Amino acid sequence: MTKLKIDNKSALINNFLSPIGKLTENTVIRVRPEEYNAISTSSDGTLIVNCTIPQKSEVQDTMFLNIPDINKLIKVLGCINDDDIELKFNNNNLEYKSPNMGFKYHLLEDGIIDPPSVDINKIKKIDFSFKFDVDISMINQLIKASTFTTETNKIYFHLQDGGVCVTLTDKQRHNVDSYTQQISTNYTGELTKDLAMSFETIRILSTIRFEQLSIHVNQDLNVFIFKINTQGSEIMIVSSGYVG
Numbered sequence: 001m002t003k004l005k006i007d008n009k010s011a012l013i014n015n016f017l018s019p020i021g022k023l024t025e026n027t028v029i030r031v032r033p034e035e036y037n038a039i040s041t042s043s044d045g046t047l048i049v050n051c052t053i054p055q056k057s058e059v060q061d062t063m064f065l066n067i068p069d070i071n072k073l074i075k076v077l078g079c080i081n082d083d084d085i086e087l088k089f090n091n092n093n094l095e096y097k098s099p100n101m102g103f104k105y106h107l108l109e110d111g112i113i114d115p116p117s118v119d120i121n122k123i124k125k126i127d128f129s130f131k132f133d134v135d136i137s138m139i140n141q142l143i144k145a146s147t148f149t150t151e152t153n154k155i156y157f158h159l160q161d162g163g164v165c166v167t168l169t170d171k172q173r174h175n176v177d178s179y180t181q182q183i184s185t186n187y188t189g190e191l192t193k194d195l196a197m198s199f200e201t202i203r204i205l206s207t208i209r210f211e212q213l214s215i216h217v218n219q220d221l222n223v224f225i226f227k228i229n230t231q232g233s234e235i236m237i238v239s240s241g242y243v244g
Contacts, residue, residue: 001007001088002059005087006085006086007084009085010083012054012055012088013074015053015208015209015230017070018040019237020040020051022091023204024040024043025111026067026069026108028066028174029064029067030062031063031065031173032057032059032062033056034057036055037052038050039115039116039120041116044113046239047204048123048237050120051233052233055096056162064110065107068106079103090104092107092109094107098129103145127218128217128218128221129190130187130189130190131215132188132217133212134235136211138184139202140206142155142168142206143185146168147200149168151176152170154196154199155197155198156171156196159190160180160184163183171196184225191219195217195241196242198242199240201226210235214228214237222242223239225238225239
């Protein structure tokens with residue numbers, strides 16, 4: 001039996017489990033001596049989320065938790081009133097006991113969940129020459145604007161009037177409503193062409209609690225990295241863009 005301490009249950013839910021749950025139903029959590037980590041992908045492979053949260057654990061090497069239903073785990077953890085908790089790992093389940101409640105959450109055996117074959121370190125080494133920061137208020141405003149541009153699920157990034165702007169539209173179709181908004185004046189590098197990606201990534205970002213978001217772009221590969229650091233946790237979402 002291994003004891004898994006959680007110093008901040010709310011941070012674990014908001015900054016680790018929830019971003020994963022927006023992308024996939026199940027995942028493999030790597031429990032290391034100093035952190036929890038999980039790499040997950042969307043069903044079509046166009047989105048990758050890498051979440052890391054600092055947490056000291058009573059393990060010598062990496063231990064794997066095969067989580068069958070992330071959102072189910074979030075719900076049962078939400079039933080615990082305390083924020084500083086301890087779970088017991090009993091080979092095939094996670095167990096919690098307190099004077100007023102308890103539960104067992106059963107895990108899958110190793111090998112049932114196939115972890116994505118993604119090399120995060122290789123992605124981090126890509127030259128992202130264009131970078132900019134975005135406040136959460138800009139993301140929320142885009143979510144509101146998307147109720148107007150209901151005929152498209154595309155968002156285009158471009159430079160305009162000394163800032164980074166985005167346009168919700170579909171340039172491959174005629175007579176589609178559009179909405180343009182400046183989202184940042186704090187950027188480095190150049191963007192020589194419009195880059196498009198699915199608006200679904202913005203929807204996922206809007207569900208994560210953060211103050212500022214850092215976006216890194218490689219326009220040759222048409223790859224976006226969205227980085228969030230909050231309460232010591234690191235959330236990195238990798239999104240593939242598309243032409244048009």
